[in-house]
Amino acid sequence: MxxxxxxxxxxxxxxxxxxxxxxxxxxxxxxxxxxxxxxxxxxxxxxxxxxxxxxxxxxxxxxxxxxxxxxxxxxxxxxxxxxxxxxxxxxxxxxxxxxxxERQYRILNEEILPQLAEEDIRFLRRDELTEEQAAWVKQYFHEQVMPVLTPISLDPAHPFPRLVNKSLNFIVTLEGKDAFGRQINLAVVPAPRSLPRVVRLPDELTNGHDHHVMLSAIIHEHVSDLFPGMTATGCYQFRVTRNADMELDEDVEDLAKALKGELNSRRFGRAVRLEVTQNCPEHIVTYLLNRFRLKPAQLYKVDGPVNLARLISNFNRPHLKYKPFIPAIPAVLQKSENIFEAMKKQDILLHHPFESFAPVITLLHQAACDPQVLAIKQTLYRSGPDSEIVKLLAEAARNGKEVTAVIELRARFDEESNIAVANILQEAGAVVVYGIVGYKTHAKMILVVRREQDKLHRYVHLGTGNYHAGNARMYTDYGLLTTDKALSEDVHKIFQELTGMGKMAKLKKLLHAPFTLHSQLLSFIEDEIKNAGAGKPAHIIIKVNALTEQQLIDALYRASQEGVKIDLIIRSICCLRPQLPGLSDNITVRSIVGRFLEHTRVFYFANSGGEPRVYGSSADWMDRNLFSRVEACFPIEDPVLKKRIIQQGLLNYLEDNQQVWILKGNGEWKRLVADENEQPHMAQQILLDKLSR
Structure with a gap:
């Protein structure tokens, strides 16, 4: 009931x-x-x-x-x-x-491909090739493709193969007998991931035009060559998607070793979806469904390549891409070659990707080389073994610095990469720990300890996003460079918490999950409710990737009922229903989808009668972030930086009328269409124009 x-x-x-x-x-x-x-x-x-x-x-x-x-x-x-x-x-x-x-492939076939063809970028079908092009494709197949293919006949001695998650495969119907006189009707041909899915035809065969052939078309055309003496009567693409979530016993003795063992199972987990091309005969479809133990509802017939995610090629067409930009460097850092001196002068806010990620690299670079630096501590959630950050931490360790890296091995789909990062740093002499059993370490923190005139000084970076230079060019995030003593001491205590044992750290300014963050957010909401009840202005603005945590949602409902104005900027998941009469009348929910992936996590509470509360955080408002992860939520206290975040990072997005979707009370998202007389406002473009070069 x-x-x-x-x-x-x-x-x-x-x-x-x-x-x-x-x-x-x-x-x-x-x-x-x-x-x-x-x-x-x-x-x-x-x-x-x-x-x-x-x-x-x-x-x-x-x-x-x-x-x-x-x-x-x-x-x-x-x-x-x-x-x-x-x-x-x-x-x-x-x-x-x-x-x-169905809509995705309709867009591809009816809009994208025809418009690309108008720009002379074409993906040629087999029947569109000239004789010269067909001859080149045949040679390409025999020299570049056929040597790495492994056709697998399906018979009692060759059972249906274990196919890797999301791999491109072909099921081939055959007539005739093989070299051993066997009558084999079916075979499977996996396409190795090492093969490019899109092949560009040589300029001399296209008069310099940008024409391509899909790998699937090349294999389809010459698949009979894989079965000498037999005839391929049909060749059909298919792809199976598998369960890729890993179950790991938290009581394992060696997390890295256990993860290595689990990574292979991800490639062969339980099938959850089957994709086939539309021309695949029903008896073949039924055969594949039975093989993968899937129901008809888990079948997806597509009008094009089944591995559309890999339809990537480097087209040299600048006018068909976003205009490039150069992320800016804050003025205070431009005026000082020494980042430590710049950080002493003031807190420095970085708004990626509009402002450069380079200062974070510079901090680590100078710390690695500076003889006065004694220790560097950093959390790593997603970085990659080839990242400059990892190289600098390794260099610092080799230079005799005390380097501690808290690496989250269980960052989904980056487990293997993070194991490689851990190995690199350990070999360089860094201390590597994997955080707390049962809690993913998701906080974004760097702590540099430097001796200056016989005293130790701390330099800190706190962020809302990962230490990943590639992400910093595509994701919107905030980073704070600070020497604030209380914040620096708090960061030091969290690192002690992560690497050692003991009671919960008592922090002065930072809020951290799984301890104080959730309760403090509820307290901030209650303060706004009290202010509204006293007739004072009350306003909450929350910008996160996802809102799912039920207690916070219920608190926002109560705040709405008491007259608190609530604006939510949610990129993806939102379990709250806005604009329901009597429940959430005062709540609006919007989602910005544009050139950059919105990733900033910023919390604003008007706090009438006091200074507005503005926090940046590594945490979304989700159960997992608040109760099952180590997260850091940091206050923005500098009045100039606080005002900047409110205006550029929040109000700017609330004024967007070009790339915004509005959530209705019935759970439906609607694209906002600006009035003809309304001035266009695109938040991301305004930040590009204002902050970048």
């Missing part, structure tokens, strides 16, 4: 107060898909959004759908706060995903 909650004149059941998490993230992927038809983006960027949608959906099936299927396998019929069972959620996902994928 649903719990009844009487709110003023309206009555809402417990269930219809919330939006389902999985359906909400799927809605975000649909917003990304719509960028592929948005004329605000150049043509090749629209193609890129189509590919991003494919990658997003792959992960959605690998993790979210796989998790729901696992619940079904355990006969779990429990309902989530939105009132849906796993089976009901899966049914809605299936309907939405099938519709979305």
């Amino acid at each position: 649903n719990q009844q909650v009487d709110i003023h004149s309206e009555t809402y059941t417990f269930n219809n107060r919330y939006i389902n998490r999985e359906l909400s993230i799927l809605d975000f992927h649909l917003r990304v898909l719509e960028q592929a038809v948005d004329p605000l983006h150049p043509l090749l960027e629209r193609l890129n959004f189509l590919l991003i949608f494919s990658r997003n959906l792959d992960e959605f099936f690998e993790i979210r759908v796989a998790g729901l299927l696992q619940q079904l396998s355990f006969s779990n019929e429990s309902r989530t706060p939105d009132g849906l069972t796993p089976a009901e959620v899966l049914a809605q996902i299936s309907h939405t995903a099938h519709t979305a994928i």
